Amino acid sequence: xxxxxxxxxxxxxxxxxxxxxxxxxxxxxxxxxxxxxxxxxxxxxxxxxxxxxxxxxxxxxxxxxxxxxxxxxxxxxxxxxxxxxxxxxxxxxxxxxxxxxxxxxxxxxxxxxxxxxxxxxxxxxxxxxxxxxxxxxxxxxxxxxxxxxxxxxxxxxxxxxxxxxxxxxxxxxxxxxxxxxxxxxxxxxx
Numbered sequence: 001x002x003x004x005x006x007x008x009x010x011x012x013x014x015x016x017x018x019x020x021x022x023x024x025x026x027x028x029x030x031x032x033x034x035x036x037x038x039x040x041x042x043x044x045x046x047x048x049x050x051x052x053x054x055x056x057x058x059x060x061x062x063x064x065x066x067x068x069x070x071x072x073x074x075x076x077x078x079x080x081x082x083x084x085x086x087x088x089x090x091x092x093x094x095x096x097x098x099x100x101x102x103x104x105x106x107x108x109x110x111x112x113x114x115x116x117x118x119x120x121x122x123x124x125x126x127x128x129x130x131x132x133x134x135x136x137x138x139x140x141x142x143x144x145x146x147x148x149x150x151x152x153x154x155x156x157x158x159x160x161x162x163x164x165x166x167x168x169x170x171x172x173x174x175x176x177x178x179x180x181x182x183x184x185x186x187x188x189x190x
Contacts, residue, residue: 008032013070013106014159015061016151017078017094019053020045022060023149025156026068027139027163034163036139037068039152050089054096061100073101074162076154077110109162116154119161131157 009030016023025039042060044053064070075097078090101108114124120131120138132153135141138160146153 010071011037011068012072012074012159012162013064013068013101014155014157014162015073015075015094015097016154016158017057017075017090017097018044018151019050019057019089019093021149021151022057022093022097023151023153023155024060024064025152025159026064026070027156027159029163029167032167034139034160036141036145036156039145039147039156041147041149041152050092054092057093057096058100061097062103065100065104065106070106072109072162072166073098073106074109074111074158076116076158077112079113109166111158111161111165116157116161119164120157128154135160 009028012027012029014025014027021044022042023039024041026037027034028037029035042056044056047053047056075094078087078094098108111119117126117131118124120126120134123130128150132146132150135153135156136143136146139156
């Protein structure tokens with residue numbers, strides 16, 4: 001008599017922090033195979049008060065956590081820019097999302113934008129459109145599930161990057177590119 005296979009499942013919430021638009025994406029990994037669950041945005045530019053925006057980010061993150069029960073949070077790290085005020089606001093938005101995850105004891109994994117693009121496309125300078133297109137293929141996302149705002153796919157990209165980085169055995173080398181991913185995961189692109 002054979003033993004039934006062990007089913008391992010985890011949910012990854014990805015966040016693209018922002019004080020104008022926050023993007024998020026959720027993937028489910030079942031037996032090391034990723035599948036698309038949801039993505040969306042939180043539109044914040046209708047709120048004048050910066051602190052109110054932070055409150056809305058916290059509330060939305062808590063809502064996503066309570067609804068999807070993620071096992072891990074993957075969040076895009078702020079990139080260094082010339083505008084110090086923008087960096088400060090972005091850092092606050094990221095910190096608020098992290099605080100929401102910490103309040104629910106969810107482990108946090110931070111990825112630089114270049115790392116996320118590199119993991120998905122093999123090119124750290126890839127466009128947001130290229131990242132979205134590959135995510136659509138990798139996760140079998142239908143056109144009607146895509147949003148016009150690329151912040152949503154940026155959040156999903158953080159989750160997928162974390163899946164790629166955390167789903168391989170330590171002895172295995174990371175994927176060199178999306179072509180390498182496809183070669184090692186036949187049938188994963190729909």
